[in-house]
Amino acid sequence: MKEDPMTAPRPIILTCGEPAGVGPELAFKALAAGVPFVYLGDPAHLPEGTTWAAVEAPGDAVAEGVLPVLVHPFAAPAVPGQLDPANAAGVIEVIAGAVELVQSGAASAICTLPINKEALKRGAGFAFPGHTEFLAHLAGDLPVAMMLASTTVEPPCRVVPATIHVALDQVPVLLTPAVLEEAIRITDQALRRDFGIAAPRLAVAGLNPHAGENGVMGRQELEWMAPLLERLRAEGFQLSGPLPADTMFHAPARSRYDAAICAYHDQALIPIKTLDFAGGVNVTLGLPFIRTSPDHGTALDIAGKGIADPASTIAALRMAWDMVGRR
Numbered sequence: 484m485k486e487d488p489m490t491a492p493r494p495i496i497l498t499c500g501e502p503a504g505v506g507p508e509l510a511f512k513a514l515a516a517g518v519p520f521v522y523l524g525d526p527a528h529l530p531e532g533t534t535w536a537a538v539e540a541p542g543d544a545v546a547e548g549v550l551p552v553l554v555h556p557f558a559a560p561a562v563p564g565q566l567d568p569a570n571a572a573g574v575i576e577v578i579a580g581a582v583e584l585v586q587s588g589a590a591s592a593i594c595t596l597p598i599n600k601e602a603l604k605r606g607a608g609f610a611f612p613g614h615t616e617f618l619a620h621l622a623g624d625l626p627v628a629m630m631l632a633s634t635t636v637e638p639p640c641r642v643v644p645a646t647i648h649v650a651l652d653q654v655p656v657l658l659t660p661a662v663l664e665e666a667i668r669i670t671d672q673a674l675r676r677d678f679g680i681a682a683p684r685l686a687v688a689g690l691n692p693h694a695g696e697n698g699v700m701g702r703q704e705l706e707w708m709a710p711l712l713e714r715l716r717a718e719g720f721q722l723s724g725p726l727p728a729d730t731m732f733h734a735p736a737r738s739r740y741d742a743a744i745c746a747y748h749d750q751a752l753i754p755i756k757t758l759d760f761a762g763g764v765n766v767t768l769g770l771p772f773i774r775t776s777p778d779h780g781t782a783l784d785i786a787g788k789g790i791a792d793p794a795s796t797i798a799a800l801r802m803a804w805d806m807v808g809r810r
């Protein structure tokens with residue numbers, strides 16, 4: 484049945500992600516989010532017995548309790564837990580298709596189910612280490628930042644790694660004043676626009692143990708991080724740091740800031756995934772459209788067993804919908 488396009492809410496596109504992972508089984512469970520979304524993927528990959536209906540356009544209505552599916556046929560069936568290179572191209576096409584739908588105005592946001600980066604690289608020569616970088620490219624090679632945000636802990640834990648999917652030995656090379664400044668600026672703006680925080684407070688982690696301890700355990704903090712933060716404070720940014728990363732994530736420390744800008748992936752993601760694995764949401768900041776994702780990966784070890792927890796996907800859909808409302 485077609486809805487009145489003037490009044491129908493434009494739904495979120497939930498991309499299928501890796502079909503051999505937990506994505507397909509999370510899609511139906513995610514109806515519990517109570518926000519409008521449509522699944523983009525191959526219905527043949529959904530668990531047997533899933534109640535779904537094909538729709539032609541994102542806004543087409545289906546009965547309550549039925550998963551609406553924008554059908555994107557894949558090359559091969561999916562065997563839970565077993566990656567198939569034949570399906571890599573389909574996974575990439577679905578992400579690109581979702582971007583087209585949101586950019587055309589047919590959808591309000593994108594929520595991505597997890598992909599297996601290695602599978603995409605080996606199966607389709609995917610040139611990006613993750614959604615974040617691919618979406619930035621599709622949006623016109625924009626500078627973006629990756630934020631992971633808790634939804635069930637207080638004070639909240641929000642983290643932004645200034646370098647993202649890079650090898651640890653590259654971090655000191657790639658973490659430059661320009662890269663850190665960009666992460667600070669993008670995060671400050673996104674907290675205002677998408678999280679309703681009028682005067683964001685950012686805490687910046689040092690790179691070295693004890694934030695270098697005045698130069699005895701590394702010099703980046705003294706040589707350029709502190710001067711950069713000083714310059715940005717003079718512009719009006721509310722910044723603390725560079726702080727020792729090991730002591731900035733306990734609850735009293737988190738109450739002093741709205742988001743932590745970290746030097747590298749694990750410095751940022753270990754605290755949030757420890758504090759709120761079930762409720763964590765990954766958000767790409769700086770895109771012209773809204774994109775969220777559960778914080779976890781493809782979980783091949785449990786795929787197909789029906790035990791995957793939908794909480795993070797539900798939180799991601801709700802966060803995207805809140806952002807739609809704010810914008």
Ligand SMILES: NC(=O)C1=CN([C@@H]2O[C@H](COP(=O)(O)OP(=O)(O)OC[C@H]3O[C@@H](n4cnc5c(N)ncnc54)[C@H](O)[C@@H]3O)[C@@H](O)[C@H]2O)C=CC1
Nearest residue numbers: 596597598599600601776778779780781782784785791792
């Ligand atoms: N946004 C994305 O597309 C993301 C993709 N990945 C990709 O996922 C793949 C696997 O990554 P891993 O490091 O193994 O992390 P993972 O999150 O897939 O799994 C880590 C552990 O958490 C469990 N787990 C994950 N999600 C769960 C859920 N919903 N319910 C219950 N248990 C759950 C898994 O069973 C496993 O024991 C990699 O290829 C990685 O690149 C990882 C994170 C995000």
Ligand SMILES: NCC(=O)COP(=O)(O)O
Nearest residue numbers: 612613614615616765776
């Ligand atoms: N560890 C987080 C992660 O890999 C998410 O990456 P992306 O696919 O959202 O870019």
